[in-house]
Amino acid sequence: MIDYRNFLSSFSRKQWERIGLQRRSGVVAPLFSLYSQYSAGIGELTDLIFLIDWCKACGMSIIQLLPMNDVGFDFRPYDAQSTFALEPMYLSLRGLKAVKMSAFKAKLDKLSEKFPAGGERVDYGIKQAKLELLWGVFGNHRDLTDSGGVKDFNRYLEENKFWLEDYALFKVIKEKNNQSAWEAWEDKLKYRDQKALELFEQDNSERISFHKWLQWQLYEQFRVIKKYAQGRQVFIMGDLPFLVSRDSADVWAKQDYFKLNLSSGAPPDMYFAHGQRWGMPVYNWPVIEKNDYDYLKEKLKYAQNFYDFFRIDHVVGIFRVWTIPLDEPQETGGLNGTFDPADESVWEEHGRKILTVMVENTTMLPCAEDLGVIPPCSNKVLYELGIPGIEVQRWSKDWGRTYNFKAPGDYRINSVATVSTHDSSSLCAWWQFEAGTIDEQLFKRKCKKWGVNFEELKNELFDLKQSTHNRLRWKESVQNPDVLLEKLKLPRDKAGEFINLYLESHGEKGKFLNYLKPQAKQKACLSEPARIAMEKACLSDLIRMAMEKASNTASIFSIQLLQDWISIDCLNECDLWEFRINFPGTVSPKNWSLVMPLSLEDMLALPMNTIIKNINSKAERI
Incomplete structure (x- = not known):
């Protein structure tokens, strides 16, 4: 109580x-x-x-x-x-x-x-x-x-x-x-x-x-x-x-x-x-x-x-x-x-x-x-x-x-x-389009600030087919901050803002599924077609669980x-x-x-x- x-x-x-x-x-x-x-x-x-x-x-x-x-x-x-x-x-x-x-x-x-x-x-x-x-x-x-x-x-x-x-x-x-x-x-x-x-x-x-x-x-x-x-x-x-x-x-x-x-x-x-x-x-x-x-x-x-x-x-x-x-x-x-x-x-x-x-x-x-x-x-x-x-x-x-x-x-x-x-966005839209992404304009501004080629990085770091509504979704190959640093060609002490953006967003869907129901985390590792089909079938369950979490x-x-x-x-x-x-x-x-x-x-x-x-x-x- x-x-x-x-x-x-x-x-x-x-x-x-x-x-x-x-x-x-x-x-x-x-x-x-x-x-x-x-x-x-x-x-x-x-x-x-x-x-x-x-x-x-x-x-x-x-x-x-x-x-x-x-x-x-x-x-x-x-x-x-x-x-x-x-x-x-x-x-x-x-x-x-x-x-x-x-x-x-x-x-x-x-x-x-x-x-x-x-x-x-x-x-x-x-x-x-x-x-x-x-x-x-x-x-x-x-x-x-x-x-x-x-x-x-x-x-x-x-x-x-x-x-x-x-x-x-x-x-x-x-x-x-x-x-x-x-x-x-x-x-x-x-x-x-x-x-x-x-x-x-x-x-x-x-x-x-x-x-x-x-x-x-x-x-x-x-x-x-x-x-x-x-x-x-x-x-x-x-x-x-x-x-x-x-x-x-x-x-x-x-x-x-x-x-x-x-x-x-x-x-x-x-x-x-x-x-x-x-x-x-x-x-x-x-x-x-x-x-x-x-x-x-x-x-x-x-x-x-x-x-x-x-x-x-x-x-x-x-x-x-x-x-x-x-x-x-x-x-x-x-x-x-x-x-x-x-x-x-x-x-x-x-x-x-x-x-x-x-x-x-x-x-x-x-x-x-x-x-x-x-x-x-x-x-x-x-x-x-x-x-x-x-x-x-x-x-x-x-x-x-x-x-x-x-x-x-x-x-x-x-x-x-x-x-x-x-x-x-609503919970559904956040899950479909925003979770696990970063704002394109924000990333572009960071690139300009640190003298990094935005267009080149955009193709190397992000899955553009899965990026919509000016939100950039990380490629599965960018598995950790070290991979990000390698692509940025910046020393760690100058890449802090990029690393923070990565840590804030990368793997967000998996973390959210684990938050809602720990055993659900494995679903985030499915192949992309299977994951999309699962998400459509289970979206109502996901919403219900999220509402239950908020209520609890x-x-x-x-x-x-x-x-x-x-x-x-x-x-x-x-x-x-x-x-x-x-x-x-x-x-x-x-x-x-x-x-x-x-x-x-x-x-x-x-x-x-x-x-x-x-x-x-x-x-x-x-």
Whole structure:
């Protein structure tokens, strides 16, 4: 029996007392990926009722959503136009409060016909179509709203003045400027001249009220969902993006809270050779602190209307964030950046101070996404504060020594164990295309750095027939680092980076099979045709065993992507490489648009639900 009682003496003890110390299992599910027979073109808030029921049937008690914030028309959930406002396209048109939809039935039927639920990708044209229909509904809302609705709406306006006024104004100014970024607006509006804003409000009061009304409707629907989840003893985890879009109501309204001369990102790593540049501005923490962290407190206050947990996206950025000058050429990605704060000695106190404010000002239990290049102070502070981090199975290894996968009992107790993330491939795709490989661009950059001929080495070291999607797979003949050194023609003291890449990836499939089931290691030594046939036949078993391993870890929570759960028995003929939520560092219609291959109603009837429940039961997560 694992002892989690230390959480009750941590800084987050009140949150733990509310959640309890029970081991729990859950699912990560983007709402845009879900659909039911009632959905109009995209997953809607009321569809979460089906997901809650499915979780209950499978012995799960946590639903982790991706960010639910308004994304404008860019449809990137981690680059939202507001860290407060919810996304209007998730509204259920059949569940609007204090509105009679009978007069709009024909239009609603036509909308559902034009944007049918399902398909491989979301048709984001649904957003504009929904907004147009909702505008028509709003035009009649004074006749269709009872006195209780008016009272509730007015109360909502009063309670959310901190952000709602600026947000609604921002949305309408964008509409009047053909959705152009606020930095392209005329100076009086860009720099918030009070008289100019008042005049604009007078001229556009009805449209401004419409956006406030939308947020109220979203609030009311989401509150109903949370109440239903509570009745089913299922918790909801919200994902609060660490940053907000440069073109957002937050940045426009509080420009001094951001360093607008910098772009956020991440330094290079084994998966992103050029690092990452996200584009969102970084926070000006001294100014935010001077205002008693009002921006941070209000965000948490609003989010706890909907969530029991909240995911702290990119928590390492709270200690220090990678910044790239705005004028740095785009092609350099995140290579030429620096950390902010620059002084490493202040990182620990900087992060502790902000995280303490967050814990003090919410009833939600925080869970931290602590991936990437992690400063040593991060684990220390998270443990002190009782905040779970994240352990990703494929990256949880004995780094720098054996490179074996970490034993389940060695996972941090204050963590969420997961097999994949929304920014990674699914477990199936990782196994098929990435396990045992290295990033081609990263290897190429190392070759350039050390004056080695990349094209020549590429043919000598890697099995190019088995290398796909810019991942290079080692030849079987490269059996150890000595063979690698011979091909590199570099002395060992100058080949350290190459040796590390080799040790991190070579033989990874065999190590993973041995981790899942020691006697399975021999399968990695089969001939290539036999191995491929075995993998196809046994992929479902491999997924199931990987999920069992994640569930059996010491981590207090085990939360898996919906794609990985349903892959236990529902692989069908989907393209495994494309069956993912996001390809980081790319701009593509394939990002943030994945739709599940079956409806929520079909999910509720899956025979594999019994398998999932057994996994959770055996791991004592029910």
